Amino acid sequence: MKYKILEGAEQFSAEEVAGLLRTTYWADKRPVEQIEKSMRHSACYGIVPEGSDRLVGFARVISDLATMFYLSDVVIDPEYRHRGLGTALLTYIETRPEYAGLRGFLITRDAQGLYEKFGYQIVNGRVMVRDPKE
Numbered sequence: 667m668k669y670k671i672l673e674g675a676e677q678f679s680a681e682e683v684a685g686l687l688r689t690t691y692w693a694d695k696r697p698v699e700q701i702e703k704s705m706r707h708s709a710c711y712g713i714v715p716e717g718s719d720r721l722v723g724f725a726r727v728i729s730d731l732a733t734m735f736y737l738s739d740v741v742i743d744p745e746y747r748h749r750g751l752g753t754a755l756l757t758y759i760e761t762r763p764e765y766a767g768l769r770g771f772l773i774t775r776d777a778q779g780l781y782e783k784f785g786y787q788i789v790n791g792r793v794m795v796r797d798p799k800e
Contacts, residue, residue: 667749668716671758675705678712682721686741691775693739708738709764713755715746722746723755727765735765737772752780760784770796 672678680702687693687701704726713723722743729735737759742752759765772781775792786794 667746667751669713669722669751669754670716671755672712672714673710675708675710678705678710678721678724680705683710683724683739686721686724686743687739689744690739690741693741704739711755711759713742713751723751725755725759727759729765729768731764732768734769734771737770740772740777753783756780756784767798769798 680698683705684696684698684701687696693701708726708728711725711727712721714721723741723746725740726738727735728738737756740752740756742755760770770786772786772794773792774781774794778786778788778794781794781796784796785799786796789795
């Protein structure tokens with residue numbers, strides 16, 4: 667599947683992101699106002715199929731850009747799952763120069779296998795960490 671990855675909160679509406687987050691167990695009831703605020707204070711990334719403007723994947727990164735980043739709200743539209751889009755979005759984020767050499771954190775209860783491909787390890791139940799590559 668061909669796609670493009672977009673960067674920046676201004677590329678997406680909070681309503682689009684809310685639509686995706688409503689398909690999750692962790693943010694299905696999060697108010698649009700809270701989503702909008704979280705987007706303003708994060709680096710936002712989205713994925714759209716080529717030839718479309720429909721947002722089918724989203725992720726946020728919160729970082730001090732010196733020591734760590736927190737990967738949050740990674741979601742792919744259920745209709746588009748299992749097509750490699752989550753891997754593509756994470757690959758894009760993980761190769762951004764601003765996160766090079768930083769420790770990565772995330773919390774998940776059911777996608778550990780995906781994140782392990784990127785070097786994350788479970789450290790406490792749902793918490794996963796990726797140590798910087800030396």
